[in-house]
Amino acid sequence: MSINREEILADFQACTGIEDVGEAFMHLEDANWDLSDAVYRVLPQGSQELPSMPLLDDSVQVIEESSLPPGFHATQPPSSPPNLAQLLQPVPLASISREFLPRRTRILNFSIVLNDMTTPILVPESQTVGMIKTLICSELGIPVCKQELSGWKLDRQPRDTTVLESLNLPKENTLYLSVNTDERDAATEESVARMTQTYRLSIFDITHNQTHTVNFPGTKTLLEVKRDVSDLTGIPVRNQSWTGWPSLITDDMVLGASGINLVHDLTVKELVKEINRPPEVVPVPGGSNSEPVSDDGSTADEYEDASDVVMEDVFRELTPSRPQPLMPEGIEDEAMAAIHFADGFEQRYGPCHPTFFPGSLDDAMKEACHQPARDRKLLAVYLHHDGSVSSNVFCTQVLCSESIASFLSANFIIWGWDLTATSNRLRLLNTIARHFDSLASRTLRNFEVDKLPLLLIVTRSRATNEVLAMIPGSLNVDEMMTQLLHAVEMFSEQQRVEIAEEDERSARETVKREQDEAYQLSLEADRAKEELKRQGEAVKQRQEEEQRVKEEQEKRLIEFTQQQKEMRRLDVLKRLPAEPSADESPGNITCIRFRLPEGKTATRRFRADEPLQVLLDYLLVEGYPHNDYKVLSSWPRKDLTAVDSTETLRQLKLVPQETLIIEER
Numbered sequence: 031m032s033i034n035r036e037e038i039l040a041d042f043q044a045c046t047g048i049e050d051v052g053e054a055f056m057h058l059e060d061a062n063w064d065l066s067d068a069v070y071r072v073l074p075q076g077s078q079e080l081p082s083m084p085l086l087d088d089s090v091q092v093i094e095e096s097s098l099p100p101g102f103h104a105t106q107p108p109s110s111p112p113n114l115a116q117l118l119q120p121v122p123l124a125s126i127s128r129e130f131l132p133r134r135t136r137i138l139n140f141s142i143v144l145n146d147m148t149t150p151i152l153v154p155e156s157q158t159v160g161m162i163k164t165l166i167c168s169e170l171g172i173p174v175c176k177q178e179l180s181g182w183k184l185d186r187q188p189r190d191t192t193v194l195e196s197l198n199l200p201k202e203n204t205l206y207l208s209v210n211t212d213e214r215d216a217a218t219e220e221s222v223a224r225m226t227q228t229y230r231l232s233i234f235d236i237t238h239n240q241t242h243t244v245n246f247p248g249t250k251t252l253l254e255v256k257r258d259v260s261d262l263t264g265i266p267v268r269n270q271s272w273t274g275w276p277s278l279i280t281d282d283m284v285l286g287a288s289g290i291n292l293v294h295d296l297t298v299k300e301l302v303k304e305i306n307r308p309p310e311v312v313p314v315p316g317g318s319n320s321e322p323v324s325d326d327g328s329t330a331d332e333y334e335d336a337s338d339v340v341m342e343d344v345f346r347e348l349t350p351s352r353p354q355p356l357m358p359e360g361i362e363d364e365a366m367a368a369i370h371f372a373d374g375f376e377q378r379y380g381p382c383h384p385t386f387f388p389g390s391l392d393d394a395m396k397e398a399c400h401q402p403a404r405d406r407k408l409l410a411v412y413l414h415h416d417g418s419v420s421s422n423v424f425c426t427q428v429l430c431s432e433s434i435a436s437f438l439s440a441n442f443i444i445w446g447w448d449l450t451a452t453s454n455r456l457r458l459l460n461t462i463a464r465h466f467d468s469l470a471s472r473t474l475r476n477f478e479v480d481k482l483p484l485l486l487i488v489t490r491s492r493a494t495n496e497v498l499a500m501i502p503g504s505l506n507v508d509e510m511m512t513q514l515l516h517a518v519e520m521f522s523e524q525q526r527v528e529i530a531e532e533d534e535r536s537a538r539e540t541v542k543r544e545q546d547e548a549y550q551l552s553l554e555a556d557r558a559k560e561e562l563k564r565q566g567e568a569v570k571q572r573q574e575e576e577q578r579v580k581e582e583q584e585k586r587l588i589e590f591t592q593q594q595k596e597m598r599r600l601d602v603l604k605r606l607p608a609e610p611s612a613d614e615s616p617g618n619i620t621c622i623r624f625r626l627p628e629g630k631t632a633t634r635r636f637r638a639d640e641p642l643q644v645l646l647d648y649l650l651v652e653g654y655p656h657n658d659y660k661v662l663s664s665w666p667r668k669d670l671t672a673v674d675s676t677e678t679l680r681q682l683k684l685v686p687q688e689t690l691i692i693e694e695r
Contacts, residue, residue: 038065046072047137047152138199142166143181144207153194156522160190160440162205167436172209174436181205190440191407193522224248225286226382229294231255235263236299245427248286249380252279258422265300273297356414359451364390364461367454371414371446375425383430384410384438387445391461398443399490403528408498408521410442411486413458413474416450418482424503425483428510437511441518442487449482465495473500487517491524595655602647610635620685626654626692638685643675654692662691 039054042065048054061068140151140162151165163174174190181204182188188197225248233242242262246255252275256267274296279288356374361367365388372386387394391411398409412429414421428434438444449455459475466488477484483503489496498520501513610619612635622645624632632652636645646656656671663670663684670682670690679685 035063038063041065042068044137044154045069048072049137136201138194139202141202141204142170142179142207143204144170144209155193155195155199156519157194158190158441158518159188159192159194161437162194163190164433164436164440166207168433170207172207173432174440176210178208178210179205180208191405225284227286227292229285229290229292232293232295233259234295234297235265236297237265238263246285247380247382247426247430248284249382250285250426251281252283252285252288253281254378254422254426255285256281258426259298261419261422263298265298269301271299271301355416355448355450356446357448357451357454360453364457365393368394368445368447371448374448375414375446379425379430382432382435383425384412384435384442384444386412387443391445391447391465394443394445395465395488395490395495399488399495403525403532406490406525406528408442408517409486409488410438410444411488412444412446413482413484413486414446414448414450415479415482416448417479418503419480420503421483428503428505428507429483431507434507434510434514437514441514466497487514489521489524491528598655599651599653603651606647606651607637607640607644610637616686620679621687622679622684623687623689624649624692625689627659627694636679638680639678641676641678642670642673642682645679646671646675649692658695660693660695662693664689664691 035058039051039058042058043049043051043054045065046054046057046069048057057068057072058065061071136155138153138155140153142149142151149166149169151162151169153162153165159179160174162179163177166172166177167174180187182197184197227248228245229248229250231244231246233244234240235242240263242259244258244262246258253267256270256272259265259270260267274294276289354374356378357367357371361370368386368390369388372388375383375386387397389397395409398407401407414425447454447458449458462474481502481504485501485503486497487499487501489498499513499517501510501517505513612619614637618638619635620638621633621635624634626632634648636648646661649656649659649661659671661670662668663682673682684690
């Protein structure tokens, strides 16, 4: 079968971050084009660090400065799917076969600008925006919660959970970083700074002749340091004898307030063994019966007397006092138990820790898994047991490291539970059996305390809850980050598939909904047309009826008006004086000629001393009432209907004759 060298070259560059094609080609030639062997050759042996991104936490604990732990070999994974027990073993990067390596994943270059300083960051586009902030935290020491990134060439600010690939970013990007800080006085800032710093303690164990280099946060108390050292050396706290601490320090004082340097040397030895060590016999000048003298100058009898007193006190309090449990025993409310766990965890291990979900496991699963695929997150269930030797070391050095805590908080919903009390352990097992398959429940039921603590990575696939990985508490920071990155990568691939399915299903539902809406709109339009037509016909009928009624009313009104006019005309006709004869004296008679509107003329004689009203009554009888017609004199021109109708025709100078014009108003 031919080897697709271009594909292997692309996979090698994506995995190692080597952009120089010639250099990548050289490494693959040396490994005879074996991708796993080439990656293993490039990466330092035993390191889980991804070359394409900076180390996420420079305060990695070195418990023993010796060789790698047993079982850490670059072997090929089995062809069959791993069971839950195999998931508990750390997976070296060199042992990941090609099917688990990213396929042609682009490496995006981000230039982070803070003030006048530019920091380059390399991130695979399969990671999230939160990973950029995590890397900035590792490079610049700025907590994720205080970072604000701007300069995205997008319509809106992306969330921390947004996958970079979905933003369609170019290979080269420039982002501007601003830091949210409160104004405080110098003393407070210095105190807070010391509390947030990491102290590297180089502890020489005189009893076992070993040196341990351990990192502790500034919020760690001296008593908690002694307890962790007890887990490392096997020396009980009551039997520890220290040198190197400041003189006024007490067990309840935190390292940030102790005044020690960030790098500090200490020695510890076991008091019991020092007491039981036989004293050296030192000859004393001045006699043969000299008594044995110890290193500090005391005699054997004095040493034995002191031993009796000290031994009695030591063995009376040989067993160190246990810390308060993270969760009260037998608590009924699961949500309150989770809140107690979060509070107890912070009191014991300090404020730098993953953000635990303050609710029941049901609520945590709804928040993480029972969401649309685009908003879904991984659920990390942390199981703690105070009886496990690894618990304190894992919590202090791994889980509470700033890189791990930030990465978990950005990509996971974290829910914690304390298995120390039997009742709490049984309650959790019942909850696990209710939510997961029988294999997960049976595995946890038979899990030994020494293998705790444990981190369950839970996701939801095909409407079922699935345990994606079981991460033991025996890993260091690099191994833990590798496991988490692998889990996030697997989840991202699964999430892409489910997002595509949901989008397709949503598109089908949208088309169906739009068709239904179009059909309903068509029905409503038809109903509206019918209703409009019916209303139009009703309006037309109503208008016709109104018009008919109006015409009838107008007809009646006209008839009534005509009747009124006729009655008035008859009344006026009765009182109208008769026309004087032509034989009467010319000085008493005037002849009035009327020009009517129709172009006709009429002539009538009136007595000169008759009032104007007689003339108007005549016109009314003839069909020209003064309300509808004007009576105009020719010279001077004036409307006689507007003057006093009691004046006589003589007074109005209408004698002996006059022509009047009848004009319609």
